[in-house]
Amino acid sequence: MEPILLIDDDRELGELVTEFLSGAGFEVEIATDGKQGLKRALSGEHMLVILDVMLPSLGGFDLLQKLRASSNIPVIMLTARGEEIDRILGLEMGADDYLPKPFNPRELVARLRAVSRRLHDVQPHEYGQQGNVIAVDDITLDPLERVVTCKKQALLVTDAEFSLLHELLKHAGEVIKREDLIEKVLGRHPSVFDRSIDVHISSLRKKVGAKYQGRQRFRAVRGVGYMYTAGRNGK
Amino acid sequence: MSFHRWLPRDFFKSLFFRILCSFLLIMALTGLLGIALSTAYHRLFFKELQIDITHLRDRQVHEFILLSCQTGLKIHQLGGFQEYMSFRSKIASELHAQFFLLKDDGSTLSREEISPFMAKLVQQIKAEEGGENIIVRHQEGAFYIAGSLPGADSARFTFVGRQLLPPPPGQGFFIHPPPAMRPSPFFPGLGISFFPFRTWRDWILGSILFCTVTVFCYFLASSLLKPLRGIQRMSRQMASGDYSARIGQQFITSGGEVAELGRDFNLMAERTQQLIDSQKQLLRDISHELRSPLTRLKVALELARPGCDDSATSALERIELESDRLNEFIDELLALTRLNNLDVKTDSEAFDLVEVIHQIALDIAYEMARPQPAIQIRGNTTASLRGNKRLISRAIANIVRNGMRYSGPDGIVVIEIISAEQEIHIVIHDNGPGLPEEELAKIFQPFYRVSRARERESGGLGLGLAIAEKAILQHGGTISASNRNDGRSGLKINLCLPTDIEMLQQQDISLRTPDAVG
Numbered sequence: 068m069e070p071i072l073l074i075d076d077d078r079e080l081g082e083l084v085t086e087f088l089s090g091a092g093f094e095v096e097i098a099t100d101g102k103q104g105l106k107r108a109l110s111g112e113h114m115l116v117i118l119d120v121m122l123p124s125l126g127g128f129d130l131l132q133k134l135r136a137s138s139n140i141p142v143i144m145l146t147a148r149g150e151e152i153d154r155i156l157g158l159e160m161g162a163d164d165y166l167p168k169p170f171n172p173r174e175l176v177a178r179l180r181a182v183s184r185r186l187h188d189v190q191p192h193e194y195g196q197q198g199n200v201i202a203v204d205d206i207t208l209d210p211l212e213r214v215v216t217c218k219k220q221a222l223l224v225t226d227a228e229f230s231l232l233h234e235l236l237k238h239a240g241e242v243i244k245r246e247d248l249i250e251k252v253l254g255r256h257p258s259v260f261d262r263s264i265d266v267h268i269s270s271l272r273k274k275v276g277a278k279y280q281g282r283q284r285f286r287a288v289r290g291v292g293y294m295y296t297a298g299r300n301g302k
Numbered sequence: 303m304s305f306h307r308w309l310p311r312d313f314f315k316s317l318f319f320r321i322l323c324s325f326l327l328i329m330a331l332t333g334l335l336g337i338a339l340s341t342a343y344h345r346l347f348f349k350e351l352q353i354d355i356t357h358l359r360d361r362q363v364h365e366f367i368l369l370s371c372q373t374g375l376k377i378h379q380l381g382g383f384q385e386y387m388s389f390r391s392k393i394a395s396e397l398h399a400q401f402f403l404l405k406d407d408g409s410t411l412s413r414e415e416i417s418p419f420m421a422k423l424v425q426q427i428k429a430e431e432g433g434e435n436i437i438v439r440h441q442e443g444a445f446y447i448a449g450s451l452p453g454a455d456s457a458r459f460t461f462v463g464r465q466l467l468p469p470p471p472g473q474g475f476f477i478h479p480p481p482a483m484r485p486s487p488f489f490p491g492l493g494i495s496f497f498p499f500r501t502w503r504d505w506i507l508g509s510i511l512f513c514t515v516t517v518f519c520y521f522l523a524s525s526l527l528k529p530l531r532g533i534q535r536m537s538r539q540m541a542s543g544d545y546s547a548r549i550g551q552q553f554i555t556s557g558g559e560v561a562e563l564g565r566d567f568n569l570m571a572e573r574t575q576q577l578i579d580s581q582k583q584l585l586r587d588i589s590h591e592l593r594s595p596l597t598r599l600k601v602a603l604e605l606a607r608p609g610c611d612d613s614a615t616s617a618l619e620r621i622e623l624e625s626d627r628l629n630e631f632i633d634e635l636l637a638l639t640r641l642n643n644l645d646v647k648t649d650s651e652a653f654d655l656v657e658v659i660h661q662i663a664l665d666i667a668y669e670m671a672r673p674q675p676a677i678q679i680r681g682n683t684t685a686s687l688r689g690n691k692r693l694i695s696r697a698i699a700n701i702v703r704n705g706m707r708y709s710g711p712d713g714i715v716v717i718e719i720i721s722a723e724q725e726i727h728i729v730i731h732d733n734g735p736g737l738p739e740e741e742l743a744k745i746f747q748p749f750y751r752v753s754r755a756r757e758r759e760s761g762g763l764g765l766g767l768a769i770a771e772k773a774i775l776q777h778g779g780t781i782s783a784s785n786r787n788d789g790r791s792g793l794k795i796n797l798c799l800p801t802d803i804e805m806l807q808q809q810d811i812s813l814r815t816p817d818a819v820g
Contacts, residue, residue, distance in 0.1 A: 079598055080597055083601040087601050090605075090608070147593065168594075168596075169625075171600060172600060172601050257665070289657065290660050290661070
């Protein structure tokens with residue numbers, strides 16, 4: 068049973084979700100208070116945090132910011148339907164993905180499973196050509212350890228950012244379709260006006276640097292998807 | 303003050319013009335009153351003095367001419383003709399007096415002709431026999447006198463004299479003005495000629511006065527209007543959605559009625575902002591509150607599913623469907639009400655409409671699991687627009703989705719973008735069955751359905767187009783529906799959007815609000 072932390076002030080919902088997710092192999096701990104939730108999230112005892120960003124006390128975004136200051140635990144935020152601004156804001160603050168309320172519980176399970184797979188499963192066919200570790204430009208990425216370094220320094224990235232970078236570097240020099248990226252990285256289908264990948268890419272730009280040797284690392288190809296541009300000595 | 307507002311049509315209603323006209327009118331009236339009063343004064347008080355002085359003068363002239371005639375006669379008797387003539391010419395040139403001495407036979411001693419008027423006077427003297435008769439006349443700015451004189455050896459001479467008269471003292475205007483200064487037709491009763499602008503000096507002084515008055519009026523109007531303009535600016539700010547607009551303290555401390563207006567405005571603005579904020583909060587709260595039971599419902603549904611037999615399963619499916627519908631309904635309704643409260647301008651940005659439409663096409667094609675050619679884009683390859691990107695995207699997406707839904711699984715939706723000078727035209731047509739004429743205008747109404755039966759087949763709720771219409775109208779654009787006119791069946795939605803929403807809002811506001819202080 069995978070430990071999950073749910074931070075939501077709706078106690079009844081919490082109980083229902085606990086019941087449902089336990090049937091899917093996830094053990095849910097509920098925190099209905101923001102402060103309590105932050106404390107538990109930082110404990111490191113969980114695989115993932117589900118956070119309702121509409122929490123009145125210690126607003127969801129504040130909590131997210133504080134959490135991200137010292138932890139890279141995967142975060143799925145529950146947002147209000149139709150408030151796209153919340154989504155973008157949350158992603159920019161470091162959430163890995165979002166799920167608008169009311170959500171389909173099966174979708175939630177699918178995403179939890181996707182994260183779980185990434186964290187625990189080993190998929191041999193996904194290795195880069197130099198064995199486990201992928202090295203492109205000044206970035207080194209180890210899928211097993213889930214560690215990424217840039218200029219020999221370890222980077223703090225979220226789960227989604229890691230997976231995204233992994234995909235892009237694996238296919239450095241090639242364009243990957245947006246739909247494929249969303250499915251692989253976030254484990255779900257894209258929705259209309261889905262800007263999640265955009266936000267994660269701009270976050271990656273900030274973390275590894277937008278340019279390398281005068282060239283833009285990440286490129287968005289209009290109408291298709293994204294790529295990590297390779298230099299002459301790349302793939 | 304901004305000069306662009308001084309259009310000819312509005313200028314004559316402007317405060318500046320009104321103040322200027324009032325000033326000039328008052329000055330003119332004051333001037334007229336002054337002249338009338340002084341003239342009356344003169345007439346009342348100086349008339350008598352004039353009369354006295356006139357009498358004295360007449361008396362003097364009478365005596366003088368009489369004396370001149372007597373002296374002249376004596377000189378003629380003693381000194382001869384030449385002496386007489388030189389005496390006469392001296393009198394004439396230095397004292398502006400003329401006299402003639404006439405013998406019994408009517409000829410003059412000076413052997414000159416007398417004027418017809420003088421001749422008439424002489425005749426009158428002669429007609430009266432005996433006595434010392436003197437006739438005095440005033441004619442054409444001169445004093446005439448005629449009479450008879452005894453000569454030497456009991457001869458009798460008739461004399462007639464003429465003295466040119468200067469204006470009596472104490473009178474500014476001539477009683478008998480020279481031709482150049484005849485009484486003006488404007489004030490005949492006053493007997494004065496009033497048109498001060500006769501000399502260059504008068505014109506220059508008058509112009510300087512007029513310019514000074516105009517400049518003074520300008521600054522007066524400007525200072526009166528300054529606080530009003532401040533209030534006007536704040537009003538427009540509020541009208542364009544910024545409810546935090548308030549009148550600054552410096553206007554309010556200046557005091558007076560305008561300060562009161564400023565205070566009242568701030569009060570109104572405060573109240574309005576509170577109302578709007580509480581409404582927004584209410585919307586948020588409602589949507590949050592509605593979400594919670596729906597979320598719980600969905601999880602409970604999923605919990606119920608595993609333990610079900612077939613009949614229960616189909617019932618559960620139905621429950622899920624209805625709950626999804628409810629969900630979507632709340633979404634759309636909230637979107638619609640949000641649009642009502644929205645200030646489109648605060649979130650506006652410049653973007654390329656064609657690029658956005660391409661993205662929408664991709665998203666919807668994916669969402670509805672159709673092959674790519676299902677949505678085709680034609681027309682401009684780029685069209686820049688300034689507005690609320692999210693809203694416009696949503697509007698177009700709703701229309702495209704609608705078109706896709708109604709044209710069935712083989713449907714093709716074509717989006718055509720044409721940019722004109724200040725606007726962009728977008729035409730979206732599908733190859734569905736189209737609509738009856740009378741329905742065309744109604745489809746933008748919320749919840750409108752063409753037929754109840756289609757509801758289940760095509761999905762959707764009837765709010766998509768209503769939202770689209772609202773969004774487009776908020777941008778100052780237009781939207782309409784028609785059937786395709788190229789022989790094929792299908793619905794055609796025509797959109798027209800202004801390229802710059804900022805520009806439009808300015809004009810729109812000034813058209814709606816009367817330019818009361820302009």
